[in-house]
Amino acid sequence: MKSGKNIKIISVGAAVQDVFLSHSDEFEPVSDRSAHEQFMKLELGAKADVNSITFSTGGGATNAAVTFTRQRLHAVFMGTIGDDPAGQAVLNDLDRENVDTSHVSYSDKYHTGYSVLLLAPTGERTILTYRGASTHYHAKYFDLSGVDGDWLYVSSMAGCFDVLDKLFTQAKRNGMKIMFNPGKRELAHPNKLKSLLDDVDVLSVNKEEMAHIVEGKTSEELVTHALNLVSVAIVSDGPNGVVASDGKTIVTAGMYQDVKVIDRTGAGDAFGSGFLSQWAQGKSLVDSIVFGSANSTSVVQHIGAKTGILHHDARLHHMPLHEKPVK
Ligand SMILES: Nc1ncnc2c1ncn2[C@@H]1O[C@H](COP(=O)(O)OP(=O)(O)OP(=O)(O)O)[C@@H](O)[C@H]1O
Ligand SMILES: [Mg+2]
Known part of the structure; x- marks a missing residue:
């Protein structure tokens, strides 16, 4: 079994700059109804003071790549940015985190994806997002021929099924394993998505998303059907x-730790990539889940999708979970 730097993961998907604006008296949720029904009221023509700004970068694939390198694996980011300051911010973060950026491509038409996140004191947020280069992908820039790697980690490819098809076929030809965390635009086409799953080794989605792929009410039913x-x-x-x-055992895990959520951006990425950072090293299902849970719990306590990603020396603790054989 390979370990550490010898394990190479190609992380494919979005790269964006995230700018968080917070600590503003104007960002008070309006209405006392459930979180989903609240909204922020910004009056037209008003100028609202904001007392805190945090520049960070996101995009599922770059977040995942940082989990991998902080766990001392070799990570390659494959995705498209624009030739602009936001793209430079993405590259700077990836360089600082030792992520291999030799497979980054540049759009000649679109700017780098860019999000402005308005954080309310409650931890809820409203996001204004320009997807740009992270939704317009060309198959020619996504090529695994001659690329050796152990795993392909794919987050959303903005519904570009031609690119996904090409990558998955090449990955299998190269003997790579595939973990997939599809996004909204893949989930909108369940049949196309399912036809890709033949090549997928690990599928990770949230409960609502899995219900688009298979039948089932409880998480356990959904997981069993997805097998x-x-x-x-x-x-x-x-x-x-x-x-x-x-397929051998089924693990049900609870909350890793009850924490105050500051910003939930990147929770899903941190869980999925955290899981794979251990699974790819041959760790057990339980250990991989504990690490993914710890990683995402850490991420939601910080502003930005990357700040809280755990480092190699992080100390984990136990969490409530149980494991039983699959019937
Ligand atoms: N409020 C919370 N408190 C503690 N942990 C949380 C919270 N929200 C998310 N997490 C952690 O993050 C993991 C993934 O969260 P979730 O199921 O919401 O993923 P997701 O919907 O795919 O997220 P995303 O919107 O980032 O894609 C959870 O399994 C949990 O470990
Ligand atoms: Mg998700």
């Missing part, structure tokens, strides 16, 4: 925890 499509299925459910199975 007909992939070898390892994972369903996360925010603070309620995770259910996962590798």
Whole structure:
């Protein structure tokens, strides 16, 4: 079994700059109804003071790549940015984190994806997002021929099924394993998505998303049904925890730690990439889930999707979970 730097993961998907504006009296949620029904009121023509700004970078694939390098694995980011300051910010972060950027491509039409996140004191947020180069992908820039790697980690490819098809076929030809965390635009086409799953080793999505792919009410039912499509299925459910199975055992895990959520951006990425950072090293299903949970719990306590990603020396603690054989 390979370990550490010898394990190479190609992380494919979005790269964006995230700018967080917070600590403003104007960012008070309006209405006392449930979080989903609240909204921020910004009056037209008003100038609202903001007392804190945080520049960071995101995009599922760059967040995942940083989890991998902080766990001392070799990570390559493959994605498209624009030739602009936001793209430079993405590259600077990746360089600082020792992520291999030799497979980054540049769009000649679109700017780098850019999000402005307005954080309310409650931890809820409103996001204004320009997707730009992170939605317009060209198959010619996504090529694994001649690329050796152990795993392909794919987050959303903005519904570009031609690119996904090409990558998955090449990955299998190269003997790479595939972990997939599809996004909204892949989930909008469940049949196309399912036809890709033949090549996928690990599928990780949240509960609502898995319900687009297979039938089932509980996370356990969803995971069990997903095992007909992939070898390892994972369903996360925010603070309620995770259910996962590798076909041999099924693990139900609760909350890693009850923490104050400052910003939940990147929680899903941190869980999925945290899981793979251990699974790729041959760790058990339980150990991989504990690490993914710890990683995402750390991420939600910081502003930005990368700040809280755990380092190699992080100390973990136990979490409530149980494991039983798959019937
Ligand atoms: N409020 C919370 N408190 C503690 N941990 C949390 C919370 N929300 C998320 N997490 C952690 O993050 C993991 C993934 O969260 P979730 O199931 O919400 O993923 P997701 O919906 O895919 O997220 P994303 O919107 O980032 O894609 C959870 O399994 C949990 O470990
Ligand atoms: Mg997600």
